[in-house]
Amino acid sequence: MYSPSLKSPFISPSSSLSLTETVNGSHHFIIKGYSLAKGIGVGKHIASENFTVGGYQWAIYFYPDGKNPEDNSAYVSVFIALASEGTDVRALFELTLVDQGDHGKHKVHSHFDRSLESGPYTLKYRGSMWGYKRFFKRTMLESSTFLKDDCLKINCTVGVVVSAMDSSRLQSIHVPQSDIGTHLGMLLENEEGSDVTFNVSGVKFHAHKLVLASRSSVFEKEFDGMEEHNNEIVVTDMESDVFKALLHFIYRDTLIEEEFLESSSSCMSSLSKSLASKLIAAADKYDLPRLRLMCESVLCKDISVSSVANILALADRYHAVDLKSVCLKFAAENLVAVMESDGFEFLKENCPLLQSELLKTVAGCEEEVSEGGKTRSVWAQFSDGGDTNDRSVRQQTWDDGGERSQSLWVQLSDGGDASGRSPMQEG
Structure with missing residues (x-):
C-alpha cells in the first residue's frame, strides 16, 4: 500500500538533444556570351563547376533554349543538380538571378524564406534536379538589366538537411586560429637573433639558420657546408624582391599580400604574374613544394x-x-x-x-x-x-x-x- 510518508529514491536527471538543421553553402555562376549560347538546343544546358555543400557535389544547369520542348524556347530554364552519388538527399534551395542595373531588384526563388508544407525537397539519386523550366521569359530577359554586356550572373544557395545528437552546443570552447606565422614573421622583421645574412643584388636580408633549415633541406645542406666565421651568403641567380617573397613564405607560410591579388579577383596584374613566375623558380631551387603549388595556383588563373x-x-x-x-x-x-x-x-x-x-x-x-x-x-x-x-x-x-x-x-x-x-x- 502506498504511503505518502515514504520518500522516493533520488533519480539523477538526464537529457539529450536531437538537432536537425541545414548545412548551407553558396556558389556564384557567371555566364558570359549569352547571345552565343542561344541556339544550343532545347534540353541542352551550360553547367557551372561542381561545388560542395553538406558532403555532396552540386552544379547549376542553365538552359538558354529552355528545358521543356513544349515551350518552343520561349523561356530560359535554371536548375540545381545533385552531381555526386546520393540517395534521398533532403535540401533547401535558393536561385537568384542578379539584377546588374542600379535598382538591385534581383529575381529570387527560395525555399529558405517561406513555410514548407511538405518539408525540404528530396533528391533521389545523382542527376536529380530542382529548379524552374520557365525561370524567365527570353524576350523579357534580353531587354532587362539582368543581362549586361552579354553576361548573366546567377547565385545559388543549397542547404543540406542533417540530423544528429548534438551536445556540442550545450558546452563548447572556442580555439582561435594558429598565429605562429605572425610570430615568426615578427622574428624576421625585427632580425632578433639572426645568424645568417643573404646578399641579393646588393640588398641584405638577415635571417635565422634554424628556421630556414627546418623548412628547406637545400638551406640545411648549404649551412652545413659553411665556414664558421662566414655568415654571409651571396645569391646571384635571384632578384631581391623575389628573395624577399621567398623569406616571407618560409616564415609566414603565405604569399606577400601586396604582390599577389586577392583570390577572389578575376584577373591578375602583370607584376603578380611576373613575381609568381620567378618565385616558382625559387621554390624549385630550394625544394619548397607548398610554395610551388601556391605559385601554380596563381599562374593557373592566367592561362x-x-x-x-x-x-x-x-x-x-x-x-x-x-x-x-x-x-x-x-x-x-x-x-x-x-x-x-x-x-x-x-x-x-x-x-x-x-x-x-x-x-x-x-x-x-x-x-x-x-x-x-x-x-x-x-x-x-x-x-x-x-x-x-x-x-x-x-x-x-x-x-x-x-x-x-x-x-x-x-x-x-x-x-x-x-x-x-x-x-x-x-x-
Missing part, C-alpha cells in the same frame, strides 16, 4: 590562348606537375588557336620534348570524346569547314610515336590537318 605556351614551358622547367597538366589539356582543347600564338613558336623551338606530350594529350582528349565525354574533339577543330581523313594518320601517330609524332607536329604547325590538307580545303 589563356596567348599565354598557355609560355606557362607550359615554365611549368615543365620547374617541375610544376599540376600546372603542366592543366596547360597541356587547355592547349589540346584549343590547339588551333594556341598554334597561332607567339608563344607556340617559342615552345616548338625550345621545348621539343613537350611536343610529344602535347600530342599524347590530344589523343587523350580524342578518347574522351569517343567514350561520350563532353570535351569537343580536338581533331574536329581542324576539320571545321572542310573535309579531313585523320583516322589512319592519328592511329599511326599514337602507335609508332617518335618520327611520326614529329611529322604530325610539322603538319599541324604548317596550318594543315592530319591528312595534309588545309583546314579550309575541300577534297
Whole structure:
C-alpha cells in the first residue's frame, strides 16, 4: 500500500538533444556570351563547376533554349543538380538571378524564406534536379538589366538537411586560429637573433639558420657546408624582391599580400604574374613544394590562348606537375588557336620534348570524346569547314610515336590537318 510518508529514491536527471538543421553553402555562376549560347538546343544546358555543400557535389544547369520542348524556347530554364552519388538527399534551395542595373531588384526563388508544407525537397539519386523550366521569359530577359554586356550572373544557395545528437552546443570552447606565422614573421622583421645574412643584388636580408633549415633541406645542406666565421651568403641567380617573397613564405607560410591579388579577383596584374613566375623558380631551387603549388595556383588563373605556351614551358622547367597538366589539356582543347600564338613558336623551338606530350594529350582528349565525354574533339577543330581523313594518320601517330609524332607536329604547325590538307580545303 502506498504511503505518502515514504520518500522516493533520488533519480539523477538526464537529457539529450536531437538537432536537425541545414548545412548551407553558396556558389556564384557567371555566364558570359549569352547571345552565343542561344541556339544550343532545347534540353541542352551550360553547367557551372561542381561545388560542395553538406558532403555532396552540386552544379547549376542553365538552359538558354529552355528545358521543356513544349515551350518552343520561349523561356530560359535554371536548375540545381545533385552531381555526386546520393540517395534521398533532403535540401533547401535558393536561385537568384542578379539584377546588374542600379535598382538591385534581383529575381529570387527560395525555399529558405517561406513555410514548407511538405518539408525540404528530396533528391533521389545523382542527376536529380530542382529548379524552374520557365525561370524567365527570353524576350523579357534580353531587354532587362539582368543581362549586361552579354553576361548573366546567377547565385545559388543549397542547404543540406542533417540530423544528429548534438551536445556540442550545450558546452563548447572556442580555439582561435594558429598565429605562429605572425610570430615568426615578427622574428624576421625585427632580425632578433639572426645568424645568417643573404646578399641579393646588393640588398641584405638577415635571417635565422634554424628556421630556414627546418623548412628547406637545400638551406640545411648549404649551412652545413659553411665556414664558421662566414655568415654571409651571396645569391646571384635571384632578384631581391623575389628573395624577399621567398623569406616571407618560409616564415609566414603565405604569399606577400601586396604582390599577389586577392583570390577572389578575376584577373591578375602583370607584376603578380611576373613575381609568381620567378618565385616558382625559387621554390624549385630550394625544394619548397607548398610554395610551388601556391605559385601554380596563381599562374593557373592566367592561362589563356596567348599565354598557355609560355606557362607550359615554365611549368615543365620547374617541375610544376599540376600546372603542366592543366596547360597541356587547355592547349589540346584549343590547339588551333594556341598554334597561332607567339608563344607556340617559342615552345616548338625550345621545348621539343613537350611536343610529344602535347600530342599524347590530344589523343587523350580524342578518347574522351569517343567514350561520350563532353570535351569537343580536338581533331574536329581542324576539320571545321572542310573535309579531313585523320583516322589512319592519328592511329599511326599514337602507335609508332617518335618520327611520326614529329611529322604530325610539322603538319599541324604548317596550318594543315592530319591528312595534309588545309583546314579550309575541300577534297
